[in-house]
Amino acid sequence: MNHYQIEVRVTPRPGLLDPEGKAIDHALASLGYEGVGGVRVGKVIVIELEAASEEQARERAEEMCRKLLANPVTEDFAVEVAPADPAGAGARGSER
Amino acid sequence: MKVAVITFPGSNCDYDCYHALKLVDGIEPGFRWHRETQLGEVDAVILPGGFSYGDYLRAGAIARFSPIMEEVVRFAGGGGPVLGICNGFQVLCEAGLLPGALTRNTTLRFMSHEVHIRVENAGTIFTSRYETGQVLRVPIAHGEGNYQADQATLAELEGDGRIVFRYSTPGGELTPEANPNGSAHHIAGIVNEQGNVLGMMPHPERAMEGLLGSCDGRGVFESLAEALATPAAGAGLE
Numbered sequence: 167m168n169h170y171q172i173e174v175r176v177t178p179r180p181g182l183l184d185p186e187g188k189a190i191d192h193a194l195a196s197l198g199y200e201g202v203g204g205v206r207v208g209k210v211i212v213i214e215l216e217a218a219s220e221e222q223a224r225e226r227a228e229e230m231c232r233k234l235l236a237n238p239v240t241e242d243f244a245v246e247v248a249p250a251d252p253a254g255a256g257a258r259g260s261e262r
Numbered sequence: 263m264k265v266a267v268i269t270f271p272g273s274n275c276d277y278d279c280y281h282a283l284k285l286v287d288g289i290e291p292g293f294r295w296h297r298e299t300q301l302g303e304v305d306a307v308i309l310p311g312g313f314s315y316g317d318y319l320r321a322g323a324i325a326r327f328s329p330i331m332e333e334v335v336r337f338a339g340g341g342g343p344v345l346g347i348c349n350g351f352q353v354l355c356e357a358g359l360l361p362g363a364l365t366r367n368t369t370l371r372f373m374s375h376e377v378h379i380r381v382e383n384a385g386t387i388f389t390s391r392y393e394t395g396q397v398l399r400v401p402i403a404h405g406e407g408n409y410q411a412d413q414a415t416l417a418e419l420e421g422d423g424r425i426v427f428r429y430s431t432p433g434g435e436l437t438p439e440a441n442p443n444g445s446a447h448h449i450a451g452i453v454n455e456q457g458n459v460l461g462m463m464p465h466p467e468r469a470m471e472g473l474l475g476s477c478d479g480r481g482v483f484e485s486l487a488e489a490l491a492t493p494a495a496g497a498g499l500e
Contacts, residue, residue: 178365182365182410183365183368183408183410183444184366185366185367185368185369185370185408185444186370188365189370216410221336234319234324234327235319237323237356237363239361239362239363239410239411239412240363240365240410241353
């Protein structure tokens with residue numbers, strides 16, 4: 167099994183009002199930042215995952231998103247997969 | 263009639279619901295813990311308000327995977343009446359028993375005060391004791407009560423009379439000020455297609471006694487008791 171670090175980014179779907187993003191948008195404007203717009207607030211979920219391959223890790227992470235991590239009605243998700251080596255040494259995809 | 267109140271870790275309106283049910287003739291309430299895998303012999307289920315699992319991830323997102331929820335989904339699928347109040351509504355949406363989602367209030371604040379809601383459909387098993395158009399005074403207490411769904415879903419809810427309650431003025435008007443959380447179409451409560459699952463953000467169980475400000479919530483529980491007492495219980499929308 168290989169170790170992967172999964173980073174899931176969950177963001178409010180376009181078109182859906184994001185009151186938190188709007189409040190930050192206003193705050194930035196009141197601080198004098200010009201040209202700011204379209205502020206959206208989401209969350210990042212970091213997961214350590216053991217999987218046979220990068221493809222399998224991605225598949226499983228995407229399934230987790232569909233089942234639990236994101237609400238398809240209001241949120242979009244993006245998954246990033248990177249090899250992780252808990253020992254801190256070794257090459258990409260090393261066996262443990 | 264036996265009505266089960268589900269307690270999740272973080273539920274805080276379970277005893278209020280229990281108390282409200284006790285006030286209604288013919289109803290025998292009982293609790294079910296989220297870890298239980300059997301509902302047992304029950305005629306209706308209530309998912310109470312609160313902060314199940316600390317509202318972590320999204321309100322209701324983790325509670326829906328509780329062992330007891332499998333039973334609740336099965337019970338609802340068989341036509342059993344299920345009422346979700348506040349966090350219970352959020353759990354029902356997350357569980358897919360009701361469409362749409364409850365998102366952050368547009369005010370970004372936790373809103374805890376009385377509101378007025380207009381009964382939009384008195385033909386459900388939860389609202390038969392009301393008149394369509396009647397305005398109720400009931401409290402809300404939530405941070406994520408902003409109901410959102412895609413346009414097609416909203417049109418379906420509108421067309422099928424599945425919007426049961428809308429936030430309104432005391433006179434029954436739908437002004438923007440009367441909508442406390444920004445809900446689409448002023449939605450405060452909806453039923454599923456079969457009419458046996460109701461989700462609502464306001465707390466009828468906190469409006470049961472005049473001494474505490476309002477009796478307007480009683481009708482929800484009395485309607486349910488009436489429906490359960492009739493042989494055709496579980497029948498949906500009219």
